[in-house]
Amino acid sequence: MVSVEAISWALNHAPIPTDRKDASTLAITLIALANHAGPDGRDAFPSVERMMRYTRLSRRTIQRSLRSLEELGLIKPGNTHVRDAKIPEANSRPQVYNLALSTRLSTAPDERRQDDAPLTSRGRQQKRLGASAATSGGVTTTPKPSFNRPDNRPAPSAPPTGRSAVPPVCGQCDARDSDPVSARVLWLDEDRTRSVPCPRCAPQRNGGAR
Numbered sequence: 001m002v003s004v005e006a007i008s009w010a011l012n013h014a015p016i017p018t019d020r021k022d023a024s025t026l027a028i029t030l031i032a033l034a035n036h037a038g039p040d041g042r043d044a045f046p047s048v049e050r051m052m053r054y055t056r057l058s059r060r061t062i063q064r065s066l067r068s069l070e071e072l073g074l075i076k077p078g079n080t081h082v083r084d085a086k087i088p089e090a091n092s093r094p095q096v097y098n099l100a101l102s103t104r105l106s107t108a109p110d111e112r113r114q115d116d117a118p119l120t121s122r123g124r125q126q127k128r129l130g131a132s133a134a135t136s137g138g139v140t141t142t143p144k145p146s147f148n149r150p151d152n153r154p155a156p157s158a159p160p161t162g163r164s165a166v167p168p169v170c171g172q173c174d175a176r177d178s179d180p181v182s183a184r185v186l187w188l189d190e191d192r193t194r195s196v197p198c199p200r201c202a203p204q205r206n207g208g209a210r
Contacts, residue, residue, distance in 0.1 A: 186198055
């Protein structure tokens with residue numbers, strides 16, 4: 001029967017240092033063992049061939065991972081009585097292991113993981129790269145990107161300057177409100193062959209007949 005307790009420990013609580021190159025290999029090997037352990041983590045004895053099938057790792061890698069897990073104190077050799085009762089053939093009996101379920105990631109206030117970062121082999125927290133930061137009240141905040149800060153926002157564009165409004169038509173010439181100042185003239189003959197700028201609409205241009 002699969003032990004939920006052992007698998008949950010291997011997945012969530014086993015303190016495998018994350019700064020090891022073989023951390024992922026150790027984790028999957030430990031999960032493979034936990035799949036055959038009892039609720040108390042004892043009497044796990046899957047064959048190396050079975051663990052190779054679980055993990056897709058080579059025999060040599062499985063054996064090396066088991067030794068490393070022992071060195072870390074996460075597993076240790078167990079009692080062989082249960083194994084011997086289930087596997088009569090002595091030459092096909094795998095090693096029995098007990099999982100150290102009592103060995104867990106520290107949750108003490110001064111050692112609690114920040115940003116859910118796992119422990120390293122030196123026992124220090126591995127700080128996760130990112131923008132999150134914890135405040136003194138325990139609330140996690142995320143600083144705004146620099147381009148969102150008020151002091152870095154682009155200044156609103158100033159209204160266009162240097163353009164003078166077109167004065168309204170004076171009513172004495174034939175110009176319309178939509179006509180530019182240059183078109184506001186007084187005609188000097190009925191055939192409209194000669195004109196002068198309207199002195200009321202464009203006094204600065206007055207005096208130039210055409």
